[in-house]
Amino acid sequence: MKIRKMKPDDMGRIVAITKAAWGDDTLHKLMEDRYGIIGNESWDQRKADEIESLCRKNPANVIVADENGRVVGYASFTIDADSRIGHVLDNAVDPEYQGRGTGTAMNKWVLDRFGSEGVEIVRVSTLVHDKAARRMYEKNGFEELARTIHYSMRLANDMKGL
Numbered sequence: 351m352k353i354r355k356m357k358p359d360d361m362g363r364i365v366a367i368t369k370a371a372w373g374d375d376t377l378h379k380l381m382e383d384r385y386g387i388i389g390n391e392s393w394d395q396r397k398a399d400e401i402e403s404l405c406r407k408n409p410a411n412v413i414v415a416d417e418n419g420r421v422v423g424y425a426s427f428t429i430d431a432d433s434r435i436g437h438v439l440d441n442a443v444d445p446e447y448q449g450r451g452t453g454t455a456m457n458k459w460v461l462d463r464f465g466s467e468g469v470e471i472v473r474v475s476t477l478v479h480d481k482a483a484r485r486m487y488e489k490n491g492f493e494e495l496a497r498t499i500h501y502s503m504r505l506a507n508d509m510k511g512l
């Protein structure tokens with residue numbers, strides 16, 4: 351398995367992996383579970399749209415794990431130019447290839463890149479129940495900083511169209 355920068359041709363696999371890998375690990379699915387389909391678009395399509403837009407906006411900051419020519423995972427990141435804080439963004443591995451160290455290896459690649467770019471502090475957030483992601487980050491040296499609560503509500507009818 352080799353890790354390389356994404357190419358435009360990788361987009362189809364990145365989208366397919368997004369739809370297959372994410373589940374209760376994304377708020378898009380948790381919201382659909384609570385409210386039903388939102389805006390006529392399924393949670394996995396919304397998540398895929400979000401990832402596709404991120405990749406198109408900044409392809410230089412997306413890497414893929416390539417197993418004999420097949421993309422089996424991706425990871426994205428940014429570096430804040432002023433603070434030199436590195437931010438690990440969305441990443442996922444095809445469920446058929448999970449549990450083989452691919453996620454950890456991509457995360458390590460990003461940390462190495464941060465190191466070569468002069469980053470001092472790195473941050474990432476994930477849901478408390480995303481045990482695989484937490485294990486992956488903690489294995490690579492991250493330590494918990496704080497927890498966040500995600501709230502949602504259905505807007506009451508008398509609050510619409512004001």
Ligand SMILES: CC(C)(COP(=O)(O)OP(=O)(O)OC[C@H]1O[C@@H](n2cnc3c(N)ncnc32)[C@H](O)[C@@H]1OP(=O)(O)O)[C@@H](O)C(=O)NCCC(=O)NCCS
Pocket residue numbers: 371372373375439440441442443444447448449450451452453454455475476477480481482483485486489
């Ligand atoms: C998180 C993710 C990228 C990890 O990819 P991966 O290639 O399977 O990761 P790795 O094989 O490098 O390692 C994952 C670690 O988590 C562990 N793990 C997996 N499922 C677990 C669970 N339910 N509970 C505890 N640990 C778990 C694995 O055992 C492994 O640890 P180990 O090496 O000590 O055994 C993958 O699970 C995924 O795509 N998840 C959906 C998307 C997601 O949540 N992305 C991260 C959001 S910030």
